[in-house]
Amino acid sequence: MSKDSPHAVKQRRRSDQVTLSQVAQAAGVSPITASRALNHPDKVSNRARRSVLEAVERLGYVPNLVAGSLASSRSRLIAVIVPSLVNTVFVEVIKGLQETLEAEGYQILLGNTDYDLDREYQLVRTFLGWSCSALVIAGLRHNKACHTLLDNWDHPIMEVMELGQGMDLNVGLSHVAAGRCMATHLIDKGYRHIVYVGALLSQDYRAGMRYEGHRAVLEAHGLRAPIVELDTLGSLQAGAESLAQVLAQYPNTQAIHFANDDLAAGALLAAQRQGLSIPRDIAIAGFNGLPLGQHVTPQLTTILSPREEMGRLAATELIRRLGGKSVYRRQHDVGFTLQAGGST
Amino acid sequence: MSKDSPHAVKQRRRSDQVTLSQVAQAAGVSPITASRALNHPDKVSNRARRSVLEAVERLGYVPNLVAGSLASSRSRLIAVIVPSLVNTVFVEVIKGLQETLEAEGYQILLGNTDYDLDREYQLVRTFLGWSCSALVIAGLRHNKACHTLLDNWDHPIMEVMELGQGMDLNVGLSHVAAGRCMATHLIDKGYRHIVYVGALLSQDYRAGMRYEGHRAVLEAHGLRAPIVELDTLGSLQAGAESLAQVLAQYPNTQAIHFANDDLAAGALLAAQRQGLSIPRDIAIAGFNGLPLGQHVTPQLTTILSPREEMGRLAATELIRRLGGKSVYRRQHDVGFTLQAGGST
DNA sequence: AAAAGGAATGGTAGCGCTATCATGACAGCG
């Protein structure tokens, strides 16, 4: 219990990493001045700044961002949570986010929920633990725990992909309107027996919202709105296989409204292999505006969603907000464009 | 200078975030025991563990991972640096990495170099500053500064995509061998006038390596190995446009060996639109084994690279290494498979 | 000329957590 021995200094530094103090010493300034020279260059004299930068270079100093974040409780990390990376749609949004955020010195911390809301909650928890500067999350639907957690979080939250009233900021498009748009197009083209085909709608509920729009339009025209739900992820393969299933189930189908372009293109290519004429025998429509749709013959009728732009816009809004500027719009509609091809 | 006044306690906590000490207090244990209860559950008594977990739940405690990382100099972050997100190949590797790493409680810090080695260096610097547990980086070619930085870094480094002698661990395939494989296939099929088409080979140097393999085989057979380099990124569009260019430049071309499937599929679809018969008029081969290749008619001859598996394997090896286990192989060849379709 | 303001710099004390060592309690052992 007696502590008469001036017990040896505890030493814990394991790595021989250069620290800011060493840089400061080499530059002949105090650590705090060295810190300022690097982070607020305009707050120090030219002389100090130069000698610090020179010392950084000479010693090969790499700032410890973990320590910096702890001290300042600002991390310049942006958490990005998406349900899937297989679906290129999310990747394109990430790309838009990334190019904008990296240019501003933010880093992306990427999480993938695999369409599991409990997993999403866990990821949010982890990311909050990293004192992220902001959170970007796909979709407006989250579980209770996740909402509770985020309601008490005082950083910007950006919900992307779909338009609606969210927790904080929102950039997206109306999937219901997109579904209505395509359904209207099909009806205008004279089709009356129209089947909607989606994959795993419980997961990809936005495809379900498009169906709702689709159904509303068809029913307003006194038409039935049958739906076929596939139990595998949307893919060319699934689309190809779905064609036979739809025709068997609804023999007089004139047009198929697919939940996305992968399915639609897969069906279109399969139809061609089977000698079906498009759109004479069967019309096909998709959603997303993937490049592939413009390279098949006939070109795929689809709805173009501005995915990279969605990412860029989300990032821009976040940066504005993080810069302390008031945000003039909490909700931002990026819209969509009907791209009528020869397939309908 | 005199410090006689016992100046007021400095208060810096801004956020009202619950801390581990508060949890400890609520649970009636010391902070360090609370820490152990969460991070080394087997080191504390059942009673302590239970009351800590209960307090965590009750207070809604979210661990501050930044503080934890600083104290322990372990972050459970894995830096992943890729040259592009547009190219789905890298996304698939990331997916393989992610599903394996997240299951082990690691998070991915994602960086995108846009094929710029200086940008790559900057990203590496930043990521080292986050005390990442490991680094996964695409490719074996890096700039001088990057090598210097990483040589002095004492964490695992995993270089993926291509096989070869790297800095530390390596998982990939031999692109030279892949190029040889496809060239051999084309020659076996009887083609003699074969053109290689790549896009931005200075960036996508692995496509250049495939060309080297391709050229070696052709020259061994006494054939010339012309190459056409496009100056846009590989895409369906670029492939479609390249077809005319190749035929104009080398009118008696019998087969085109494309650097990847996007180009090849774009050319194949364009050829069909122009009424060319494949492979009678022109044979087409690609690389990657994208799903699209199996859905066009005729099916695309390509080389299947196991991209997700590459990611999974890289992650598994890293985890093994991070777990302190000795690594039985510093280099791992994931191989490739020739997928002969009707297009050649 | 004195007062007031500003710019550059530094000392100090944390940020919230964990590594390290110390301690106490208790079991097993000759």
Place this chain on the structure above:
DNA sequence: CGCTGTCATGATAGCGCTACCATTCCTTTT
């Protein structure tokens, strides 16, 4: 009954950085 060993717990001292306030040395203002 002391000795060693294991287990559970705690006190202390950092991890490397930045916020906060204080100080110094100017320049500007009245």
